[in-house]
Amino acid sequence: MDERAALAVLEDELGPVGDDAAVVSDLVVTTDMLHETTDFPPGTTRYTAGWRAVGASLSDVAAMGGRATAAVAAYAAPEFDESELLAFVRGASDVCDLVGAEYVGGDLDGHEEFTVATTAFGTTDAPVRRSGAEPGDLICVTGTLGRSAAALELFERADSSERQSGSAQTDTSDREADLERANELFRFEPRVDAGRTLAPHATAMMDSSDGLARSLYQLAEASECGFAVDSSAIPIDDAVFDTAETDEAALERAITFGEDFELVVTIPEAALESAEAATTVALTPIGTVVDDGITMDGEPLPDRGYTHG
Template identity: 45%
Template sequence: MTTLGTLGESAVLARVFPRLPAARAQQLGPGDDAAVVAAPDGRFVVTTDMMIHGPDFRLAWSAPFDLGFKAAATNLSDVAAMGAVPTALVVALAAPAETRVDFLEAFADGLRAACDELSPGAGVVGGDLSVSATLTIAVTAFGDLEGRAPVLRSGARPGDVVAVSGTLGLAAEGLRLLFERGVVDGRPDAAAAAELAREHPVPIAAQLRPHPPIADGRAAAIAGATAMLDVSDGLARDASRIADASGVAIDFSGVSAAELAGAEDHGLLACFPPGIPLPGGFRQIGSVLEGTGVLSDGERITGSGWDPYAGWDGGSD
């Protein structure tokens, strides 16, 4: 069995580099001390996110390919939420020395698949590899605004339409199933998770291998979105960020409690001026009002969604 510890960093990277997706914007990729990436309009969007074994994923439930796919997808979604087109990723991974090299190869294959499927032209231009007792993944993503202004959280105005692209509540349902039925003797179990994936493929896939609507971020910006963000901590919690930043209230209509509280959907929540056709896969789910906070059919919502320090809260209304 070939592990990271027995092979060594240089040999590991020599096996992984060919599996990584190249970025259309890269002028110099992995191999030197830093990559060189084009910024066509003189600016770039940048974001970073971490995934840590334990609070963010369980190896018994997530295959290495799934981890690579999700690590890329969640960062691509943050870039898209600014109205930008993803261009490049930098990936750092710290893993136990006994980790098999084919684990890292499958992880790299997941990164490639996510870029190819969700944002063709985006790729991995560099990163870092280190040793740690806890598997830790950190991804930094870059994006091109193509000459447009970024779509911020602070631009929503009363009268705007609130719309979402992507699924709501499925990822949380998948996580609920895994915690309820993917555990044997108090521990996450790979066989139980595999059986769940066969019985409930849609919510399990939504949790382990999300497919955010990356192209709809650019489409929303072109259509005139006034505010936008990635739905990662629950619809209600993320909507409160737009409401607070814009000094408005957001009222959802006909959205279920599970859809409001479910986290890790990685769809896009956006506000649009009234009367314009909604682009891509966006559908109206509410409206922007005078006032503060988040409401559901006129009733105020509090404490709903995911907080990495406090955990998940189903909220109240």
């Protein structure tokens, strides 16, 4: 059973499963699980792993328009290396500090594979859900898309170089540069501040962890609407063009790879100027909410994106 089939089973048992986080009274709570083989490519430092794992949960708080308050992480590994464990905690603490939250600890356990389970908490008295988009709204994204796809390409290139060469000093330098850049790209900024400042203007919001295309399908299902997207408006990260062979390949990675943790938000056209003024993060309109169907440049946009293994 894959992830989407498992979600269908949960919906049959629990009712609709949709928003990025749960809201109980004013408390926002969310949890994520990441594994070495599916989420941390070879060369990912433990500092980056701590940042990214906790950041993924903080991003869910952001998508609800919440103020992040705290996070915990359960760390499991075949053995505990002191330097790796401390690096992980520093990464987790630093990403919390970045968004004004507190890293308050967690749990340790032995496991055959490096695995992290994180939980983040926040507060909001007016959560933004996926279900409020209306025809005529603009569909917008924060920041740029494709950072994680570019990072994966660099991780893979460094891993391939290590396995195939191992002789020239220049190869070692290039490999180290690729790994340093890959880890940098992997350490995204959870858009907590942007989520809070966009919330009063937004009709629907989620993060792009599953990719832009799949996010649009998830928003469309929740809001019972469609989207018409302009590919030329999609903000593609410069790093994608450095690793993709063609502009078409760069666009494909930006809209389908996922794991960028930017916000995908619908905003009434009349509120766009106010929304842009309210946030310091770039906010780019990429299309319009329509009655039904999901298209890009007038052609159907396939439902493709990141699938958690």
